[in-house]
Amino acid sequence: MATRKLLLLPGDGIGPETMTEVEKLIAAMNREHATGFETETALVGGAAWEAHKVSLRDADMALAHAADAILFGAVGGPRWDGIPYEHRPEAGLLRLRKELQLFANLRPAICYPALADASSLKRELVDGLDILIVRELTGGVYFGEPKEIRDLGNGQKRAIDTQVYDTYEIERIARAGFDFARTRRNKVTSMEKRNVMKSGLYWNEVVTRIHRDEYPDVQLEHMLADAGGMQLVRRPKQFDVILTDNLFGDLLSDIAAMLTGSLGMLPSASLGAPDETTGMRRAMYEPVHGSAPDIAGKGVANPIAMFASFGMCLRYSFNMIAEADRLERAIARVLASGLRTPDLAPEGAATVTTAAMGDAVVAAYLAD
Numbered sequence: 001m002a003t004r005k006l007l008l009l010p011g012d013g014i015g016p017e018t019m020t021e022v023e024k025l026i027a028a029m030n031r032e033h034a035t036g037f038e039t040e041t042a043l044v045g046g047a048a049w050e051a052h053k054v055s056l057r058d059a060d061m062a063l064a065h066a067a068d069a070i071l072f073g074a075v076g077g078p079r080w081d082g083i084p085y086e087h088r089p090e091a092g093l094l095r096l097r098k099e100l101q102l103f104a105n106l107r108p109a110i111c112y113p114a115l116a117d118a119s120s121l122k123r124e125l126v127d128g129l130d131i132l133i134v135r136e137l138t139g140g141v142y143f144g145e146p147k148e149i150r151d152l153g154n155g156q157k158r159a160i161d162t163q164v165y166d167t168y169e170i171e172r173i174a175r176a177g178f179d180f181a182r183t184r185r186n187k188v189t190s191m192e193k194r195n196v197m198k199s200g201l202y203w204n205e206v207v208t209r210i211h212r213d214e215y216p217d218v219q220l221e222h223m224l225a226d227a228g229g230m231q232l233v234r235r236p237k238q239f240d241v242i243l244t245d246n247l248f249g250d251l252l253s254d255i256a257a258m259l260t261g262s263l264g265m266l267p268s269a270s271l272g273a274p275d276e277t278t279g280m281r282r283a284m285y286e287p288v289h290g291s292a293p294d295i296a297g298k299g300v301a302n303p304i305a306m307f308a309s310f311g312m313c314l315r316y317s318f319n320m321i322a323e324a325d326r327l328e329r330a331i332a333r334v335l336a337s338g339l340r341t342p343d344l345a346p347e348g349a350a351t352v353t354t355a356a357m358g359d360a361v362v363a364a365y366l367a368d
């Protein structure tokens with residue numbers, strides 16, 4: 001079997017603690033099935049600054065280019081607030097996203113039955129929820145020019161942001177959305193504001209064309225983004241893949257995430273274009289949460305977001321669907337058995353450590 005090259009970038013704070021738990025699973029999978037994961041570990045963020053006075057070394061960037069996929073922990077913390085701007089911990093993360101051209105951000109919102117009561121919505125609306133937001137990450141209004149506050153010279157100023165999308169940017173994110181839908185329930189809901197924005201009108205046109213020409217087997221529906229936000233909290237289970245731009249995706253993915261409860265549960269992926277020869281996408285997988293300096297080093301961080309990020313890596317980089325499903329079942333079983341890290345536990349309930357939660361997930365995976 002070909003080796004699967006994984007670069008581990010644990011980073012700062014709870015990044016290394018939670019990565020350690022996933023490394024236990026990778027080792028167990030390699031022993032059990034000879035899955036062929038070959039891992040390398042490098043420093044990023046504040047940890048890289050401490051060792052090398054940069055947030056990511058060129059040599060480690062080269063490792064990232066050579067890897068089939070990257071698992072990333074988290075970066076940052078108050079300890080590095082005062083270091084030069086270009087070396088701040090987040091610069092390492094941004095360099096990875098930029099140089100690897102990771103234009104598609106994937107955020108699943110999965111609600112495990114055992115945690116359905118922790119959602120702000122009623123249990124029946126979220127129990128068993130499994131949706132995927134595919135957000136365009138490198139274009140749109142966050143990057144469009146002009147972007148400025150202009151002095152009009154009459155005592156007034158004008159603030160300008162520019163929402164701009166070129167054809168190829170919409171085409172590639174649309175293809176990503178349709179590709180991922182094919183690995184799931186085969187439905188895409190594209191969200192924009194074609195009623196008031198030219199970029200929304202064009203987004204709709206390009207998505208419709210890509211669907212007609214390349215993905216007629218996938219079900220496509222269009223929804224105005226504001227109506228989509230409303231439907232997300234009204235009847236979230238109607239969605240499978242939500243395909244949207246950078247701005248609306250930022251808002252909609254945070255709404256979807258919170259349907260499912262704790263920050264310690266949420267994975268994400270950032271993907272690039274498929275390689276022309278291998279078909280593999282450049283890919284980085286990371287929890288949504290940050291380095292949580294308030295709990296770092298205490299052994300209480302919830303490792304499930306890190307496990308779930310690895311699950312996305314199995315599914316989307318290595319097409320190991322059975323293993324990804326098995327890992328999701330393992331997480332669901334451990335939660336159903338009542339094990340809780342402090343972030344998931346109601347006041348006064350018993351809790352377990354990061355390592356105990358990690359061991360339980362690995363054991364549940366192996367027992368399946």
Ligand code: NAD
Pocket residue numbers: 014073074075076077078093263264265286288289290291292293294295300301302303305343
């Ligand atoms: P955070 O996500 O680190 O923490 C927010 C709260 O959630 C904290 O109380 C934390 O203890 C808790 N929490 C987060 N993950 C948890 C987990 N797995 N288990 C249990 N509790 C968890 O966000 P923040 O406090 O705003 O930021 C802290 C640092 O992380 C900052 O330096 C910020 O810049 C950085 N950050 C990094 C990333 C990233 O690396 N992708 C993302 C967000 C924030």
